[in-house]
Amino acid sequence: MNKRLFPTLFTLLMAGSSLLSTPGWTAPPARQAPATPIQPTTEAPVRTTLPNGMRIIIVPDRLAPVVTTEMNYLVGSAAAPRGFPGTAHALEHMMFRGSKGLDKDQLAAIGARMGGNYNADTTESTTQFFYTAPAEDLDIALRIEALRMNGLTLSDADWKHERGAIEQEVSRDLSSPGYQYLSRLQSILFAHTPYEHDALGTRPSFDRTDAAMLRRFYRDWYAPNNAILIITGNVDADQALAHARDIFSPLPARSLPPRPTIEPGAVQPQLLHFPTDYPIGLIAIASRMPGQRARDYATAQILSDVLSSQRGALYDLVPEGKALLTGFDYAPKADAGIGIALAAFPAGQDPSTLLQTLRDTLALLQAHGVPSDLVDAARRKELAQLGYAANSISGLAESWSEAVAVMGLDSPDALASAYASVTPEDVNRLARQVLDPAQAVTAILTPRSSGHPVAGKGFGGSESFAAPPDHPVVLPQWAQKELMTLSPPTPIPAPFSYVLPNGLHLIVRPAHVSHTVSLYGMVRQNADMQEPAGQEGIADITDELFHYGTTTHDRVSFQKALDDIAATESAGSDFSLNVLAQDFDKGLRLLADNELHPAFPEKSFAVVRMNTASSLAGMLQSPDYLLGRAVKAAISPPHDPSLRQADPARVMKLTLKDCRAFYNAAYRPDLTTIIITGDITPQKALQAVRATFGAWHATGPTPTVDLPPRPDSHASVARVPDESSLQDSVTLAESLGLTARDPDHFALTLGNEALGDGFSSRLYRDLRVRTGYVYTVRSHLAWNRQRAAYTITFGADPSKVAPARDAAIHDVADMQAHPLGEDELTMAKASLLHGLSLQQASLDSIAATYLHLSNLGLPLDNGNMAASAYYNMTAQDVQKAFARWLRPADMAEIIKGP
DSSP states (O other), X not given: OOOOSOHHHHHHHHSOOOOOOOOOSOOOOOOOOOSSOOOOSSXXXXXXXXXXXXXXXXXXXXXXXXXXXXXXXXXXXXXXXXXXXXXXXXXXXXXXXXETTEEHHHHHXXXXXXXXXXXXXXXXXXXXXXXXXXXXXXXXHHHHHXXXXXXXXXXXXXXXXXXXXXXXXXXXXXXXXXXXXXXHHHHHHTTXXXXXXXXXXXXXXXXXXXXXXXXXXXXXXXXXXXXXXXXXXXXXXXXXXXXXXXXXXXXXOOOOOOOOOOXXXXXXXXXXXXXXXXXXXXXXXXXXXXXXXXXXXXXXXXXXXXHHOTTSHHHHTTTTTSOSOXXXXXXXXXXXXXXEEEEEEETTSOOHHHHXXXXXXXXXXXXXXXXXXXXXXXXXXXXXHHTTGGGBHHHHHHHHHIIXXXXXXXXXXXXXXXXXXXXXXXXXXXXXXXXXXXXXXXXXXEEOTTSOOOSOOOOOOOOOOSOOOSSOOOOOHHXXXXXXXXOOOOOOOOOEEEEOTTSOEXXXXXXXXXXXXXXXXXXXXXXXXXXXXXXXXXXXXXXXXXXXXXXSSBHHHHHHHHHHTXXXXXXXXXXXXXXXXXXXXXXXXXXXXXXXXXXOOHHHHHHHHHHHHHHHHHHTTOHHHHHHHHHHHHHSOTTOXXXXXXXHHHHTTOOHHHHHHHHHHHOOGGGEEEEEEESOOHHHHHHHHHHHHTTOOOOSSOOOOSOOOOOOOOOOEEEEEOTTOSSEEEEEEEEESOOTTSTHHHHHHHHHIIIIISSXXXXXXXXXXXXXXXXXXXXXXXXXXXXXXXXXXXXXXGGGHHXXXXXXXXXXXXXXXXXXXXXXXXXXXXXXXXXXXXXXXXXXXXXXHHHHHHHHTXXXXXXXXXXHHHHHXXXXXXXXXXXXXXXXXXXXXEEEEO
């Protein structure tokens, strides 16, 4: 189940402190919000309702030769039988276990060969199945969904096997203190309603669930008249619609049961306490808010944006030294929502003062309302965000699915009208209701006194579905033509590339799918190599101080200028800008001002330094941090630069002069890469970057950024205690003696796809399917300019760690001793070749790819080089590379767990 809830709660745990400055400069008056969103340049959608009641919507997007299908069933956990909250989630899993005309082995083999992203998601009101794949595979994705809709197998044996996997998923999530809190919160806010339990389900309910119950749920709800199919991507809409009509029209409609109603009662205020293993403490004050189908949903979203604003009252607590972090999280469900105000405090500190401060802040907002200009800014932001949907083919499908299937709207544009009509009076009216302390549930999440807090432990993530086949599989006739034969890869067009006289590298990839422009930048840095001795931590402090505005705009007025053009921006060693195309020049000037002329105020530096030291004290004891450090120590020589770490006491001795000196030495145009994508021409982008960054000049010698090569590592064992975990998390690791510039890295990547990185992998087959040792297992190749590493990670009960490790090592050794089978080789090639195409399916992934290549010093056409290498590679090439570079006997073992 892909969790889309509460992103901020876990983001805050990993983020640095964000600070304020004193207001000064006044921005010009804000423009009025448009009545409609910035329209994407995608073609008009095509839609129909079949005679059997199934709705189909097709939204063309020419960003890349990719298509996404998202099948939305209008049923979720709220419709589960009483006492069985995980029924919808269980059936979601079983949809990957085979159907008439497509058994589970064929489904897994097709998914692996398509090489796309296929997964599913269960919420309280919907269950969604999505495929993102090359556009030529649309027929295959549609046939899979039709076969699953009408003839799911749902055998007792398959459910018995999958039940164990789901129960392991539940155990994983219960290892998260955050999940425990959110689960308890949901049970309080929605007591005695179908929303009382999370859609995940519980182990007791799964123990009592049988295949017959799942078959009843399937017959009741999985019908064409209860489904909406969204298709987005590079397709001919009329042809795709005709094809979908032919495939789905024969499926019969069925009578649907009554839908559940959600009518929660009054909330009794209470105070909860949760011990955690986080590096910082959290105070969370939660209230019920409107759901996505409510009239006030748009108002609630605007209120959430206002409360989260960097110009808002909650944010003010950080620079005042009253909180490490603050935020507001709004998690809407279909028929109700949850809002949580958050504030963080250092481990070991009494939270009572901060708790009262947070309550007082919310009380003032409830009593006096929020600033109207923040409402205007939030409205502009939400309208602008609707225009970004076309920048991702899968994101466009999700946007339409959310609007039509969850919210019951005609299209995402209908949401724009709702946003445009929200007034400050509406927001303040809702604030008076939802910020009522008499309706709030307060929780204090306190780091354990045992000294074992962690840097952050999330939950959810991608599902792990049907077992991969361990034998040759004959695909259905309709899938053989596209998937059994590999075609020579089509070269990806090169981006436009420029190097300014000051050494700055600019890469431009135009994409006229929406009237937006995105910029992503990177100053190549490595604190391990660049921080002066005794000044560990100065890089993080310097990065954090970019939140304080510029020498000409203080933090508040700088954010006001961004709000006026509905832009989002960040500066530092990694920087970015998302802005409407019409305001690109304004946004770029603001970004350049922040990046090249940061304010670095003395008062702000003192607060950032204190917050950094306070957070560091908890992090240095965290199991996740200690695990990462143990992995580094196991594969690196003693006193390696990567083993440097900051110390809270030394951090407190750092000065603003140290910060400025680090900035002047480390921030240089000749180490900077900028990627610009979206609705812009290369000439326009080059002209704008020259005007804003062209006068930036480096001073002094170029710093050494890259870690030096390291010798081969050797076997070792380390253990990191983590009493909050129910399972052991295991990492097997070793250094490698090559870099990404060595041609053998293509062979290792292809072999690793078959061994442990792809869904249909040997490690998954041998450690989960055949033995049940683990729930998930992955292997990973990490590349730097002068070093590389190989890791295998899995989670297992303590009693199963040793056999799981032995099986993993055996699989690595087998890759060296025997060549891949023809089917394995073809499947790995298909997955990687299709994956290269899918990197072009969103502007974010395009930019990330070019930044990654730039960071490794690889050519921008590396994707085409990789495609050619994969297509022509033999099983013997893979075997030789594994035999040459991997050393199974030298893999270190690091275990984190109870």
